[in-house]
Amino acid sequence: MQSESVISYAESATERGEEALNAYAVGILISILIYLIVGSYAGRKVKHVDDFFVAGRSAPTLLIVGTLVASFLSTNAFLAETGFSYQGHGPLLLILMSINGMGYVLGALFFGRYLRRSEALTVAEYFGRRFESQGDRVQIAAGITIIVGLSAYLLAVTQGASLIISEVTDVSYGASLFLVWAGYTSFTLYSGSRGVIITDTMMFLLFTLVGFVALYFIIDNAGGWFSAIESLAAFEAKPDLIAWHGYIGAESQWKTPVEGLTWAVLMGLSWGLVVAVSPWQSSRYLMAKDEHTVIRSACVAIAAILILYIALVFGAAAINLVNSEVEPGEKVMIWAALNLMPTLPGVLLMAGIMAAALSSASTFLSLVSFSASHDIFPHHTQDDRRHLRISRYTMLGVGVVILGLTFFQPPAILWITYFAGTLFASSWGPVAFFSVWSDRITAAGAFWGIVVGFLGNAGAKLLSVFEIVDLPVFLDPFVIGIASSVATIWIVSEMGQATDGERSYRAMIHRVPSGELDERKLSTTLRFSKILMLTGVLTIAVMVIFYARPYALGRSAPAPERATLDAGGVEHER
């Protein structure tokens, strides 16, 4: 019965995809329109610079969770990483994410809440205040890393979103670039962070929901959950597709399970640092209404991301049971939306993927602009409205430059995002944690730590990309960058002394504000930590029952004789 339903679905898939082509375009356009309306509504409440930069420092837990997750997940998660899972590396991605996710809570506890106490407008400004003896230099160095790293990231996300639109509509890639750019620039320009955190949260809810809706339809097409996992365990076209180490061997990026595991652990640590200290994650804590909100949001963010990744990884892997030849793999979720799902859920999936892209883009645009107007070229006007106007003009200028660059730079989504993302882990990671936990780090140590960490990572990556050196897995550019940053901070700080002002600033951020000492707030925050632990226990149970056990059954059973279908509905035996 199941194979009949698969046949009927697949036979009509292409036809339905063509008929529904306009529906996908209309769905995406409607979603962009909704963000514009919400952004313009939120923009009306932007009266001061604080509203524009940090949403008035009044955001509740839901909005901080929404913006944390939405700015972290982009086309990278929904296109590149689902393609990665489809190709047989999903389990490595799960290992990576389990370490990556911990960065949320550890970052909030050991950096984010101290950052919030600084009451800075940007994270770079916090560094400038903390290392006051060379404050301008440190703030500018941090600001430049934001502009270089996040502009590259924004470029990639804009191109990724444009590729989606040109893929599912007749609109050309160039016109799609302009459409996507105009969409996120307009609502970000008007509403700043106040609008971004609301639209981010709407997008977060949308793509989380559609992630599970997509999983339902994919698994339904693949013959049901347990049957799908057992079949994937014995899938010959891509051996070890969902084994703990994924697909390894001569043709894989990783030759042995240990190599794959080493890569996943290192990338997990690197991205864990990214979510702990990077500007597009830690800056969200500057908007939280209090420190309890910071900690609660981090607890929810890790749970939300890890649960969503289960759906994305297994959903993408299961598509192989219907069609194992989607090329390139990065388009597998678009293929699923067009071929495995009825029109409405398919439209929602496409809108969800677009939401993931737009939410990151709006955050990146705002942060690059804030850094340009506040960290690199600070203006010392006391007039709040003038400051706000200058910040908006700067954002428009930055947006135009980004738009120009997207036309000249060929799309390379995964490469740029992985490159730009981990830059912050090595250049900001050590300085961020030392700024809170060390009295000995000097302003010069912080400055050179940021610069050397950035150049160490970028330099090693360039040497590797241009095949000048062949780095072993354990010497990832992130490792080289972070090691050189820590060594530089230590050596340079040994040559000088932190000033009294810097020591007293550190002491100031270690004082718990009296408003945070509230029994009701405390008991609610403790409840969040308990619920997170309970979620961990339930996740283990779910993963054992729905993954490890059926996987073992699939491996021990004789090869199933069942038919699979390709995209055109052509039946072939495995």
Next chain:
Amino acid sequence: MQGVSNMSGEILLAIAYGAGMILVGAIAHRVVKRDYASKSRRNEES
């Protein structure tokens, strides 16, 4: 036997996936209690 040996890696993955949440949840619980609970009490005492 084959099934059991194959299962161990996947079970470890399943455990590791949830263990991260348990670990950081426990750390958060301890740190929040240390930094906000004891000071609340101290605050009341003073």
